[in-house]
Amino acid sequence: ADQFLKEEEIPGEGRVTTGFDGVTAWEKSDIRGFRILNSVETAEFLENVRSQVPMYSLLMYPRRRINADMSLNGRPIYEIGLSDFGTKESETYSFDQETGLLVRYENASGTGHPRIQIYYEDYRLVDGAEIPFRTVCNLRDDKMIITCRSVELDVRVNDKIFRAPK
Numbered sequence: 001a002d003q004f005l006k007e008e009e010i011p012g013e014g015r016v017t018t019g020f021d022g023v024t025a026w027e028k029s030d031i032r033g034f035r036i037l038n039s040v041e042t043a044e045f046l047e048n049v050r051s052q053v054p055m056y057s058l059l060m061y062p063r064r065r066i067n068a069d070m071s072l073n074g075r076p077i078y079e080i081g082l083s084d085f086g087t088k089e090s091e092t093y094s095f096d097q098e099t100g101l102l103v104r105y106e107n108a109s110g111t112g113h114p115r116i117q118i119y120y121e122d123y124r125l126v127d128g129a130e131i132p133f134r135t136v137c138n139l140r141d142d143k144m145i146i147t148c149r150s151v152e153l154d155v156r157v158n159d160k161i162f163r164a165p166k
Helices: 039-050 054-060
Strands: 004-010 014-020 025-029 033-036 063-072 075-083 090-096 102-108 114-126 129-139 142-147
Touching (some): 004 039, 014 039, 025 039, 075 102
Antiparallel strands (some): 004 014, 014 025, 025 033, 063 075, 075 090, 090 102, 102 114, 114 129, 129 142
């Protein structure tokens, strides 16, 4: 089963930790304390987390297109578009043609208007992998900037961290 843990420091809210142990999703925050997420919140959390993993997108969207005649901030990019047959929802991944790195992700509704745009910046080499240390998320009218302080790869993780705290 999938297990996820997301820890955030949000201005005005403090620390917010959200987890999923494969069955139950939960949240613990400085302001609201601990709570189990309802089914709608769980679905939104899982969709958000899974949208950041390309493997899930390939399963969800059977239609694909590739465009090489694009640019972003003056740099040539490859754009890979994924969509479904029914609702016309889509995801677009933009890769820098020179480095091959993901520079933008977009998720659009059936009307074609982006619901979310994520820009990946400040890539650094960590144990042989290029990792973006700055991510800029545009969510409709909101903008969120995520900055990584450190990244560790292949760290052994105890399954207990995914379980709801008691």
